[in-house]
Amino acid sequence: MLSNSSKYAIKAVLYLALNSSEEKRVMVKNISTAINVPQAYLAKLLQELSKERIISSVKGPKGGFFLSSLNLQNTLMDVIDVIDGKKRLNSCVLSLEKCDLDKPCPLHNIISPVKHKFIYNLQNKTIKDFSLEIKSGISFLPL
Amino acid sequence: MLSNSSKYAIKAVLYLALNSSEEKRVMVKNISTAINVPQAYLAKLLQELSKERIISSVKGPKGGFFLSSLNLQNTLMDVIDVIDGKKRLNSCVLSLEKCDLDKPCPLHNIISPVKHKFIYNLQNKTIKDFSLEIKSGISFLPL
DNA sequence: GTTAAAACATGATAAAAATCATATTTAAGA
């Protein structure tokens, strides 16, 4: 469903949503220990996200990664799209090309409703929305 | 969520449910072309399922794979367990160890309800149930 | 301007998943 890379990227982005700002940049090292993801690997992921303007960064001393208020308007689907590409999430559980409402595969009806809700949320809730939920104790970011 | 291997295995088992019987065995070659999966790879998967008694087989000429009436009582979860192991489906979307009802991760509430429904169906509907649904036109097995 | 701290770029390695190949065993049928 989601690649490891996407999971890492989501965790990192949510971490930044909670712990960074224009003025308070965070460096890979700190993010990686906080969310428990190998540093060099995470660095690569963050660079991709940065290149696609999903997150922000500044080089040099006192530099690091952060989310601008514009970045906070992105969705987790934007993150996933950059890391996994668009196809992965949208394909049928059994990877059947021809599976659709008219000719649903045997697992379609079981999984379809959840998946749509899942995708709907991923592409409609902003990163800011998620961070607010975490701040208010509705959800959590354990390691 | 499901590995490619599991998807292949599920397709093969459902194919057998519809097209085989104690007397009418089907050989890998025919299954593989029917469900569009590489023959040698599928052979390996079927052998694992056979060893675990999820499906039945006889060697030699006129041999092949089939589902006994006992086999038809198995569930797709049995298939998945053999191919992917038990952990894969049950883990959190973000692979967070500590994600649970008490401390749900940000995606937990979005995906949890229907995932449970999915898993419930996988382990409670028999392969026979699925084949009946296909026979009655409720669901389909395209390629 | 020199130094140092950070992201950025690129590529090498390792591990896992998917795929292919080949020899062995079993059983039917002549």
Next chain:
DNA sequence: TCTTAAATATGATTTTTATCATGTTTTAAC
């Protein structure tokens, strides 16, 4: 009993994913 058709067993190869390593560029602070 011999041949042949099938599954079975085993392992090699390829591809993808995950991980590691190292050099380059940018920028703050002195």
